[in-house]
Amino acid sequence: MTQQTQVTGWTREEMAQRLAQDIANGSYVNLGIGIPELVAKFVPEGRTFIYHTENGLLGMGPSPAEGEADPELINAGKRHVTANPGSAYFHHADSFAMIRGGHLDLSVLGAMQIAQNGDLANWSTGKPGAIPAVGGAMDLVAGVKQVFVITQHCTKTGDAKLVESCSYPLTGRGVVDRVYTNLAVIDVTPDGFQVVELCPGVEFETVQELTGAPLRSASE
Amino acid sequence: MINKRVLNPAEAVADIADGSSIMIGGFGEAGSPIELIHALIDQGASDLTVISNNTGSGEVGLAALLKERRVTKVICSFPKTLNSTVFPELYREGFTELELVPQGTLAERIRAGGAGVPAFYTPTAVGTPLAEGKEFREFNGRDYLLEHGLAADYSLIKGLAADSHGNLLYNKTARNFAPIMAMAADVTIVQAASVLEPGEIDPEIVVTPGIFVDRVVEVADPAYESELIAAGVSYP
Numbered sequence: 001m002t003q004q005t006q007v008t009g010w011t012r013e014e015m016a017q018r019l020a021q022d023i024a025n026g027s028y029v030n031l032g033i034g035i036p037e038l039v040a041k042f043v044p045e046g047r048t049f050i051y052h053t054e055n056g057l058l059g060m061g062p063s064p065a066e067g068e069a070d071p072e073l074i075n076a077g078k079r080h081v082t083a084n085p086g087s088a089y090f091h092h093a094d095s096f097a098m099i100r101g102g103h104l105d106l107s108v109l110g111a112m113q114i115a116q117n118g119d120l121a122n123w124s125t126g127k128p129g130a131i132p133a134v135g136g137a138m139d140l141v142a143g144v145k146q147v148f149v150i151t152q153h154c155t156k157t158g159d160a161k162l163v164e165s166c167s168y169p170l171t172g173r174g175v176v177d178r179v180y181t182n183l184a185v186i187d188v189t190p191d192g193f194q195v196v197e198l199c200p201g202v203e204f205e206t207v208q209e210l211t212g213a214p215l216r217s218a219s220e
Numbered sequence: 221m222i223n224k225r226v227l228n229p230a231e232a233v234a235d236i237a238d239g240s241s242i243m244i245g246g247f248g249e250a251g252s253p254i255e256l257i258h259a260l261i262d263q264g265a266s267d268l269t270v271i272s273n274n275t276g277s278g279e280v281g282l283a284a285l286l287k288e289r290r291v292t293k294v295i296c297s298f299p300k301t302l303n304s305t306v307f308p309e310l311y312r313e314g315f316t317e318l319e320l321v322p323q324g325t326l327a328e329r330i331r332a333g334g335a336g337v338p339a340f341y342t343p344t345a346v347g348t349p350l351a352e353g354k355e356f357r358e359f360n361g362r363d364y365l366l367e368h369g370l371a372a373d374y375s376l377i378k379g380l381a382a383d384s385h386g387n388l389l390y391n392k393t394a395r396n397f398a399p400i401m402a403m404a405a406d407v408t409i410v411q412a413a414s415v416l417e418p419g420e421i422d423p424e425i426v427v428t429p430g431i432f433v434d435r436v437v438e439v440a441d442p443a444y445e446s447e448l449i450a451a452g453v454s455y456p
Contacts, residue, residue, distance in 0.1 A: 074247070
């Protein structure tokens with residue numbers, strides 16, 4: 001536990017900025033609620049991403065100016081947004097045809113657990129009495145071409161989020177392509193977790209200690 | 221002459237019987253037909269099954285219908301909403317049953333229900349608890365599960381403009397589930413901010429063709445959940 005409090009690594013903004021560098025110009029992208037939303041603040045110079053929000057807007061823009069919010073122009077997190085020039089509105093079946101039909105290039109999601117085979121758990125702890133709510137997460141991971149997870153490397157109580165197998169109920173089986181944490185960028189490969197990049201100043205051994213499954217180093 | 225106008229929300233929902241299944245449009249407050257829901261509360265129908273993405277917020281609109289103990293089953297994707305304890309309490313008490321459906325599967329089930337498609341295969345939810353008990357089939361080396369189309373006795377939806385034939389336009393992201401719910405119900409009831417004469421909506425921009433709509437009622441200045449909640453309203 002002492003080890004974990006000493007390693008902070010990248011901030012949430014830096015994680016989002018690092019992820020944004022890996023998105024190709026012109027990509028159609030769905031950003032989940034929370035840290036994924038920060039990615040929109042760090043579009044690299046010279047690139048344009050088109051944001052899809054599953055409640056029926058392609059071309060989502062930033063929050064509106066004070067006093068200009070429209071209660072009927074919101075994102076999937078039910079926050080007020082704007083529509084960029086060139087946007088389109090559509091109904092839910094069309095919106096999820098974009099997702100399930102493989103038309104979106106990238107889905108960026110948060111996670112509770114990611115397993116070394118790419119299984120993702122991010123919707124329920126499975127605790128009795130909890131109100132289950134799934135939203136569009138299962139559709140996104142099943143249908144979008146690429147799935148990136150952005151999350152703290154460990155839970156607030158210091159447990160590993162990257163694990164051998166998920167103990168929480170799954171969102172999807174073998175769906176995660178890449179994980180961006182505060183400590184490292186990690187690919188999910190047929191041979192398990194492969195470190196792509198370490199946060200500057202963070203040792204591979206430290207990341208391995210905080211991970212619940214074997215990691216291969218960037219040089220392997 | 222076709223004229224689907226009705227005078228007011230009360231008349232629009234008057235025949236909804238106990239035990240009916242009702243699709244209610246909206247994603248959060250965007251597109252929620254508050255005036256039709258409040259008319260349904262006043263009307264008194266109970267033992268309802270509600271199909272809607274969420275379960276409302278505060279104690280207005282859909283949350284108020286739940287709070288009045290009129291809804292015994294909810295089919296939805298995300299029954300957790302900021303500032304509403306109404307559904308969680310009814311669920312924990314066992315009064316209101318929940319059928320949790322992934323949002324895209326919910327949308328496609330409704331679309332299928334409206335299009336005469338009894339069931340379809342989807343990869344969504346394979347390998348998760350929401351696939352339990354469902355029929356599987358492999359296509360091209362990938363697992364899919366069978367999901368059934370969903371239809372209802374009534375749909376309550378909100379539009380920006382309607383004409384008396386039932387052709388509809390929507391406002392921004394308030395469109396969400398409304399066009400597919402309009403297709404999937406025996407009786408589709410629309411509240412629109414303006415109800416126009418035939419010909420006043422350009423056929424090229426009609427979103428929902430009137431064949432899917434049975435009743436339109438003008439609600440010129442519809443309320444929003446957030447405004448009612450901010451004003452401290454608890455309906456009725």
